[in-house]
Amino acid sequence: MEGSTIVLTDDAGKTLPCTVETTFKVESTEYLLLQPVDFSVQIFAWQETDDEEETELADVTEEEIDVIFATAQAVLSEQNLTLRRSAYTLTVEGDLPEPTEEDIIEIDTEEDGNCSEFQELAHFYYEEQAFSVFTALDPLMFIAKVGTGGLPEILTPEEMNALEPYVEKYLDHVLSTEDAEEDS
Template identity: 45%
Template sequence: MSSYLFSQENEPDEADSVTLRDEAGRTLDCYIENSLDFDDATYLLLMPVDIPIVIIAWEDEADSEEEDDAEAVLLEDNEEIELIFADAKAVLEELNLSLKYTAYTLTVSGELPPIEDEDILTLELDEAEEGLEPEELQFLASFYHQEQRYSIYTPLAPLLFLAKSNVRGDIELVTPEEERMQYILEELLFEEGD
């Protein structure tokens, strides 16, 4: 069982996908889960083709090997990711997963191992952000780099992006914080659930 709701037998065809590009020139292929025409623009709800992953550094674990006693720090700094990328790629290859340095999120291709209850980490998000639910992550692998312990996880909930297609057909990400975008996001999510 994988973290994603679709199987390879019923994946959308390539006409239902787009490629996002970040400022560094990295790309991320995404399926178009839903679209909505609104105010002379087309808004898209996108989900990565490959499986998103996160890397967590464990802080303050000198006294304990238990993750419960250590603070989880989500790696978001590109320089630090580049330093450990080769090690992360090597440990994931042992699981027959291929790590990719894609735009907006790291991804892997391959088949995820079955989900085991003891392999689920519940990540409490920033308490300052009200209304955010804790995120559940599936453990994939751990490794050390220069005596620092890292773990690789994949989110159990699908990672979705909100994007806008302009008149030239270029795709750009939009943030859902603005009130108008909240309406569009709700419409895209509601239609997808039907």
């Protein structure tokens, strides 16, 4: 199954083609580590801070994405990228430009202060509001379980929390095995 492509479908019927990176079992349940075929992207708005000289990124709601989607799609199409409203994430299809230092920004993506590096793909304005489209330099991964009828199901937050220790142990094992192979 590793290397094959499967399609996730959300409650709204949107789809997300993914490559199966690996499979593993915990107790009697089979799990899949999935990476979207296309590049996952996020759109952020630029806001002024209390210090009017600086700006910061702010999350964009689903309703705002509905309004700005066509503009973002048009700006990305100038780079031969196709923006899609896929299941669980926005994606772009096409060849991403090579990242330069000016394109890379660190964004605090979690409550505990963890930062991830993102590449800015496009910057645009909609009704005088500035927006940017970013893709993470580390690919987005999903964990799904094989559900009824053999169809993949994204884990609930509760299931993900319960599975986290197993995933960490599994990934530690895989990484240490890869390191040992490289040293040989």
